[in-house]
Amino acid sequence: MLEVQRLAKRLGRVQALRDVSFKTRRGTITAMLGENGAGKTTSLKIALGFLRPDSGAVSVGPGIVGYVPDRPAFLPGLDGWTILGLSRVRGGGREASGNGRGFGAAVLAAARSLLFDPSLLRRRPASYSAGNAKKFAYLQNLVLAPDLLVADEPYAGLDPPSIKRVRDLFCGLRQAGKTVLLSSHMLAEMERIADGFIVLSQGRTVAHAGLREWRLLRSGRTGPDIESVFLRLAGP
Amino acid sequence: MLEPSLFALSWRVTRRRLSGSPLAALGALGLPVLVVWLGVVESYATAAKFFYFLLPHVFLVAAQDAVRSDIDSGALENVLFVGGRFRGYLASKGLALAVAVSAYATCLFALISAWGLAAGAFEPRSVVRFALALVAGLYYLAWAGALSYLMRAGSNVLAILLAQSAALIGLVLSTTSRAGLLDYAATGRFPGLGPKLLFGALTALLPNVVVSARLSVFTAEVLAGLVLAVLVQGRLARGLEIRHS
Numbered sequence: 001m002l003e004v005q006r007l008a009k010r011l012g013r014v015q016a017l018r019d020v021s022f023k024t025r026r027g028t029i030t031a032m033l034g035e036n037g038a039g040k041t042t043s044l045k046i047a048l049g050f051l052r053p054d055s056g057a058v059s060v061g062p063g064i065v066g067y068v069p070d071r072p073a074f075l076p077g078l079d080g081w082t083i084l085g086l087s088r089v090r091g092g093g094r095e096a097s098g099n100g101r102g103f104g105a106a107v108l109a110a111a112r113s114l115l116f117d118p119s120l121l122r123r124r125p126a127s128y129s130a131g132n133a134k135k136f137a138y139l140q141n142l143v144l145a146p147d148l149l150v151a152d153e154p155y156a157g158l159d160p161p162s163i164k165r166v167r168d169l170f171c172g173l174r175q176a177g178k179t180v181l182l183s184s185h186m187l188a189e190m191e192r193i194a195d196g197f198i199v200l201s202q203g204r205t206v207a208h209a210g211l212r213e214w215r216l217l218r219s220g221r222t223g224p225d226i227e228s229v230f231l232r233l234a235g236p
Numbered sequence: 237m238l239e240p241s242l243f244a245l246s247w248r249v250t251r252r253r254l255s256g257s258p259l260a261a262l263g264a265l266g267l268p269v270l271v272v273w274l275g276v277v278e279s280y281a282t283a284a285k286f287f288y289f290l291l292p293h294v295f296l297v298a299a300q301d302a303v304r305s306d307i308d309s310g311a312l313e314n315v316l317f318v319g320g321r322f323r324g325y326l327a328s329k330g331l332a333l334a335v336a337v338s339a340y341a342t343c344l345f346a347l348i349s350a351w352g353l354a355a356g357a358f359e360p361r362s363v364v365r366f367a368l369a370l371v372a373g374l375y376y377l378a379w380a381g382a383l384s385y386l387m388r389a390g391s392n393v394l395a396i397l398l399a400q401s402a403a404l405i406g407l408v409l410s411t412t413s414r415a416g417l418l419d420y421a422a423t424g425r426f427p428g429l430g431p432k433l434l435f436g437a438l439t440a441l442l443p444n445v446v447v448s449a450r451l452s453v454f455t456a457e458v459l460a461g462l463v464l465a466v467l468v469q470g471r472l473a474r475g476l477e478i479r480h481s
Contacts, residue, residue: 011479049320050313050478065318073310077252086245087316141315 001026001063001148001179004047007056008203009039016042018203020056024148024181024196029174031190032183034200035234040183041070043200044152047181063147070153071130072137080121080136081107087143110142114169115162130157138166148179155186167193187226201234239324245316246329250336254298259390263297268344280357287348288365288447291341295373296396298337299380301389302330308388313478323473330381330469334374341370365447368455372443375458378465385472396441403441424450 007020017039024030034040045051047058048067074083084107111118116135120128125136134157141149154170155163170180170193184190190197197214199207214229254260267290275283303326306312312322345366352358376396383392407417417431417438426432432453439445439454446455 045313045478048318050318050322052477060319065315067315067318069310069313071310072314074314075249075306075311076309077249077256082248086248137315144315146315 001061002047002181003059004043005057005059007043007046007053007058009042009046009051009054011042016203017046017053017056020200020203020205022198022205022208024179026061026179027174027177028195029170029180029182029193030196030198031194032181032198032200033185033187033190033230033234034183037202038200038234039203040200041152044150044181044183048150060148064144066141066144066146066149068134068137068141068149068151068154070156072125072133074125074133074136076126077124079124083125084121084140084143087140107139107143110139114138114142114165131159131162134158135162135166138169142169146178148181149173150181150183152183154182154184155189163189187230191226199230199233207233239321239328242321242324242328243332246325246332247336250329250332253301254333254336257301259300260298263294264340267291267294268347271348275351280352280355284348284352284357284362287344288362288369289444291344291366291369291447292372292376292444294341295337296376296380296393298333299377299384300393302333302381302384302392304384304387304392305389307476307478317478322478323476326473326476327470330377333381334377337373337377338370341366341373368447369444371455371458371462372446375443375462375465378462378469382465382468382472385469385476400441403438407438421445421448421451424448424452 001024003023005021007017008015009017020039020043022030022032022043032040032043042051046053046056047060048065049058078086085103088103107121108118111121114135116132116139120132120136125133128136149170154166158166167189170182173180174195182190182194191214194211196210197207198205254264267287270290271283271287274286306326306329312325317325349358349362352362380392380396383395386392387395417435420426420431421435426435435445436454436457439451439457440461443458443461445451446458
């Protein structure tokens with residue numbers, strides 16, 4: 001669904017990416033791990049078309065791409081319903097039965113599944129708390145019905161019940177044959193749901209493993225837990 | 237680059253932004269109020285002259301807050317704009333603004349024309365002057381839009397207004413050329429290259445002067461400047477990256 005090859009990118013004086021390559025398979029959840037400044041967000045932004053690579057290539061399969069940023073921001077002056085309506089146009093209105101009532105019902109059901117108070121939709125997202133802004137970003141993506149969902153720090157700002165709902169959302173998307181790419185520092189949470197792992201360090205891919213290889217890395221003497229494996233891979 | 241769904245989005249955003257901006261409302265309503273007042277205390281002809289001359293500035297005032305605010309707010313880093321669609325959105329936003337302000341200007345022109353017809357003072361050449369005022373207005377939109385890739389909300393318009401003020405002060409202080417230059421502009425005939433270049437520079441900063449319809453060379457200059465500004469905007473959009481957060 002998504003393949004990036006040998007990405008390099010300089011941001012000002014910083015060489016943010018040196019050599020990043022990875023691939024995500026359809027119907028899987030892939031976790032991107034790395035220390036602060038390892039190049040995770042820059043890699044995602046290049047994959048999503050917000051930044052241009054200095055070298056390397058990005059290939060995205062057919063279908064709609066969704067994105068939940070670390071700190072979501074929305075067009076000023078528009079309330080929640082309006083933004084969802086615009087997202088519906090972007091997604092071709094394929095989430096609902098085609099009429100306005102079907103769309104509204106689908107939005108309300110999705111909002112409840114994310115523990116998002118639907119009455120907030122009458123307000124502008126700029127007035128939401130960080131957690132509600134994050135949940136609204138997920139809601140916006142659900143309206144799009146993406147084939148590939150990319151989330152940067154997927155649980156940032158969310159309370160434990162909401163984290164569970166978002167985790168269920170990822171698993172539901174995988175079950176539906178969609179692809180999910182998550183960038184996170186929450187190692188245990190990633191190991192709980194991911195089928196594949198990408199580890200970045202200093203702008204380079206240092207590991208790209210499927211679940212089986214990851215378990216091998218974890219087993220025996222190499223690393224008894226995910227933190228040990230991560231520190232071993234990403235450490236100096 | 238332009239998609240119908242992006243135009244629908246930018247149209248909605250532009251409409252909300254214009255209706256929620258006190259400065260845009262002041263610019264849009266200030267002109268008809270001034271024109272009506274001039275028509276009452278002076279004459280329809282005087283009011284019409286001011287209308288055509290000042291109409292481009294309605295475009296200029298509306299051009300504040302075009303691009304940089306969206307970039308700085310992080311709003312372009314949204315799922316709506318993945319795959320580089322934010323560039324198409326910015327282009328369609330410029331188009332939506334041009335359509336909105338042109339439509340408003342056309343409404344004002346219809347009203348002032350109806351007033352002129354009722355008073356028996358309407359001149360057919362007013363249509364040409366209106367078209368020239370539209371060109372000058374679009375020139376402002378294009379350059380203010382290009383500047384807004386580099387400057388924060390309102391600063392783009394302020395920079396143009398400051399440049400205009402500096403040019404006008406310079407013109408007033410240059411006692412040797414002032415009277416001659418304005419006389420040449422009134423007749424549309426410039427003896428020699430020097431006054432032509434000087435007036436060309438003034439036109440680049442204050443394109444409103446072409447509404448007199450006697451300055452076809454300078455109208456061509458404004459049109460060329462408009463095309464250039466659109467090309468500059470396209471280049472800035474192509475090179476734009478969203479580095480917020």
